[in-house]
Amino acid sequence: MSGTQVQEKKTVTLGSLWRDKKSRGVILQIFAVIVILLFIGNIVSNTVENLDRLGVKVGFDFLTEPANYDINQTLIEYDSSDTHFRAGLVGLLNTLLVAVCGIVVATFLGFTAGVLRLSNNFVLSRLMQVYVEITRNVPVLLQILLWHGILIHSLPVPKKAEAMFEGFVLTNRGAYMPQPIPQEGFGWVWIALIIAIVGAVLFKKYANKVQIETGRLIPAIWIGAAFIIGLPLITFLLMGSPIEISYPELKGFNYKGGFVIKPEFMALWFALSIYTGAFIAEIVRAGIQSVSHGQTEAAHALGIRPDFTMRLVVIPQALRVIIPPLISQYLNLTKNSSLAIAIGYMDLVATIGGISLNQTGRALESMAIVLGVYLFISLFISGLMNIYNKRVALVGR
Amino acid sequence: MSIETKKYPVGMHPALPPPSGSVGPLRWMRDNLFSSVSNTVLTLLGLYLVYIIVPPFIQWAFIDSVVYGAESRKECLAIMGEDRGACWSFVYRRWGQFVYGFYPIEERWRVNVAFILTFITIAVVLVEKLRANKPVLIVGILLPVVSFFLITGNSLFGLVDVPTNKMGGVLLTLIVGLSGIFVSLPISIMLALSRISKLPIFSIIATIFIEFIRGVPLITLLFIASTLLSYFLPAGSNFDLLLRVLIMVTIFSAAYIAEVIRGGLAAIPTGQYEAADALGLSYWQSMRLIILPQALKISIPGIVGSFIGLFKDTTLVVIIGLLDPLGIGMAAISTTAWAGLSTELYVFIGLFFFIFCFSMSRYSLYLEKKLQTGHNN
Structure with missing residues (x-):
């Protein structure tokens, strides 16, 4: 008590405030806030002034105007009379499509290459090293352009292309393949699939319980897989195969009908998967190496079978190291997909941030949308990541 | 026979050579390449992959290729005749542009x-x-x-x-890459320190800045530099596109390097901070003399990694119209004389970046080994 009284009696000068650690912190922070506010205020006032001078309106009303441009690959119904908003949505879906496809292939490539790099097989481990070093050290934009160039220049034009086998044609306008078109009654197959998945999950839980209580092992994964494949298949046959297949046919200069994968998508997909796969390979290698050999030996000493050792001892511990950088690679892949603009794949940046921006002149709003969407994706994934990290974090004692 | 007749005292017998078949290249091959059926299959598959990729590539890039004496792709094809090799002539003809851009x-x-x-x-x-x-x-x-x-x-x-729009090629790549790293290093140290700072305002500002920059693709930042930045500046001020790009690239890499340095700072044991406090050092003294030297040392591999990333990302400037080597090359192959040489161009530019980035990553590995002083557990 007496100490504080003594302090209160002291005259407070600027110098004494500065010498005190706590009050100095407060002063510095207030100062920082003022500087930041001045900076932002300056930018805002400049922007308002510039927009006034140019006579540009600000607002998102342009999103409801017709877009007037075509998009060559759409996941949802779209034509040039649809709004800019819908064009942006098509772009976002295209971004997500290439990101998800890329992540699946990159993960597969990366895990394969990472494990093979550690194998005793000299030829394979060297091959994987060469793959990793070459792709990691060459800019991804260049790889996208290279794949695009290869697909466009080395594949035949539709007129000269020959079907590899019935209904599959590879041309420089895209890879054409038969498209199954669901007919009436196909909905039941989806329902059967959902029921099968729920059933398989429940069965796996039951199997776990049985194993914990009695030690009896039930091959729940195989039974579940059979269930997930079998139930929809039986429903499909019972409904009388409610599906029609549309085959691509050559009409004029191009193929019509069927399912088509555009070369732009393929180039972006291959390049991003191969590039990111190399980074994932290094992450997987480091993860596996981080699990000390004593763990494997201890598991063997306990009489655990080698395959169970890998599955129950090594991989869970390696995943703890692998997953955080793996997720950041996934985010990098998603962000790198914005390079699509270089080869004309219509992703989010190319639609809203590209053609819509140029047509309407609403640079501020368009870029704000693009930045906002990417930020949302990044922060959402990092949020999930933090939850995961907390769950798997080693409990310190 | 002589081995049997000679007598040694117990334990003094010289070591016999290992049985033949457990050493030598054959044994090594059996252990490492053909130890099981699946391994054998994979080895053969790998060798086949090498066989179908490497010889044709060497044939295309070196043996059948043309470097000198052609003024256009047609002349290249004429020189090659039947063979279909690479036509490197445009690189040779435009070497000056690849290095200097349009510098006088x-x-x-x-x-x-x-x-x-x-x-x-x-x-x-x-x-x-x-x-x-x-x-x-x-x-x-x-x-x-x-x-x-x-x-x-x-x-x-x-x-x-010399106006900046004359700068291009390798010169531009080096300007963007090197000034990006040198300017962003001090900024990133400040960002990292303020992110872990105990003063909440500093840590919030730094966190928002870093997460924003890391959450968006570089290309969108470059678009901002090329289209939006003029809105944010006082009316009438118009500054150079290259400078605007440099600013964006700098803050982009600063955000990434700041996270690397934050990792380094987090790895410093609390005892070091406490020891600095106990010595009566001020905040800046303790950072400068005790914390940062150690934190930066362990962050060096990560910083080099970020720099490699930045160096590769300099190719993106081509999208907003600056002429780095890729841009110079794309301009070259869009002329009628050299049209259709995109593969040659991408392979050439890829090789350029590979040489730079690969040597940097090797240097980083070497540093990592050298800096392992054995202090960390």
């Missing part, structure tokens, strides 16, 4: 001198013996300023001004 030919010596000065700076920074000598270090760090005046020109020294 009579002024190119300035760029060459700047390249040499930059090389000296890098050598001073990287080689420990040179770095230890203070005067040498100061000169080395001041040389980039000289390079800057050399490249942009300055009437004070009687050098003609």
Whole structure:
């Protein structure tokens, strides 16, 4: 008590405030806030002034105007009379499509290459090293352009292309393949699939319980897989195969009908998967190496079978190291997909941030949308990541 | 027979050679390549992959290729005749552009001198013996300023001004890459320190800044630089596109490097901070003398990694219309004379980046080994 009284009696000068650690912190922070506010205020006032001078309106009303441009690959119904908003949505879906496809292939490539790099097989481990070093050290934009160039220049034009086998044609306008078109009654197959998945999950839980209580092992994964494949298949046959297949046919200069994968998508997909796969390979290698050999030996000493050792001892511990950088690679892949603009794949940046921006002149709003969407994706994934990290974090004692 | 007859005292028998078949290349191959059926299949598959990729590539890139003596792709094809090799002539013909962009030919010596000065700076920074000598270090760090005046020109020294839109090729890549890393390093240290700062406002500001920059693709930031930045500045101010790009690239890499340094700071045991406090050092003294030297040391591999990333990302400037080597090459292959040589171009530019990035990553590995002083557990 007496100490504080003594302090209160002291005259407070600027110098004494500065010498005190706590009050100095407060002063510095207030100062920082003022500087930041001045900076932002300056930018805002400049922007308002510039927009006034140019006579540009600000607002998102342009999103409801017709877009007037075509998009060559759409996941949802779209034509040039649809709004800019819908064009942006098509772009976002295209971004997500290439990101998800890329992540699946990159993960597969990366895990394969990472494990093979550690194998005793000299030829394979060297091959994987060469793959990793070459792709990691060459800019991804260049790889996208290279794949695009290869697909466009080395594949035949539709007129000269020959079907590899019935209904599959590879041309420089895209890879054409038969498209199954669901007919009436196909909905039941989806329902059967959902029921099968729920059933398989429940069965796996039951199997776990049985194993914990009695030690009896039930091959729940195989039974579940059979269930997930079998139930929809039986429903499909019972409904009388409610599906029609549309085959691509050559009409004029191009193929019509069927399912088509555009070369732009393929180039972006291959390049991003191969590039990111190399980074994932290094992450997987480091993860596996981080699990000390004593763990494997201890598991063997306990009489655990080698395959169970890998599955129950090594991989869970390696995943703890692998997953955080793996997720950041996934985010990098998603962000790198914005390079699509270089080869004309219509992703989010190319639609809203590209053609819509140029047509309407609403640079501020368009870029704000693009930045906002990417930020949302990044922060959402990092949020999930933090939850995961907390769950798997080693409990310190 | 002689082995049997000779007698040794117990335990003194010289070691016999290992049985034949457990050593030598054959044994090694059996252990490492053909140890099981699946391994054998994979080995053969791998060898087949090498066989179908490497010889045709060498044939295309070196044996059947044309470098000299062709003025267009047609002439290349005429020289090659039946073979279908690479046509490197456009690289040879436009070598000057690939290196200097559209820098005036009579002024190119300035760029060459700047390249040499930059090389000296890098050598001073990287080689420990040179770095230890203070005067040498100061000169080395001041040389980039000289390079800057050399490249942009300055009437004070009687050098003609060269506008930045004339700069291109490798020159541009090095300008963007090197100034990006050198300017972003101090910024990133500040960002990292303020992110872990106990003062909430500083930590919030730094966190928002870092997460924003890391959450969006570089290309969108470059679009902002090329289209939006003019809105944010006072009316009538119009500054150079290259400078705007440099600012964006700098803050982009600063955000990434800040996270690397934050990792390094987090790895410093609390005891070090407490020891600094116990010695009565002020915040800046303890950072400068105790914390940062250790934190930066363990962050070096990560920083080099970020730099490799930044160096590769410099290719993105081509999308907003700056002419880096890729841009120069794309301009070349869009002329009628060289049309259709995209594969050659991408392979050539890829090789350029590979050489730079691969050697940097090797250097980082070497540093990592050297810096392992055995202090970390």
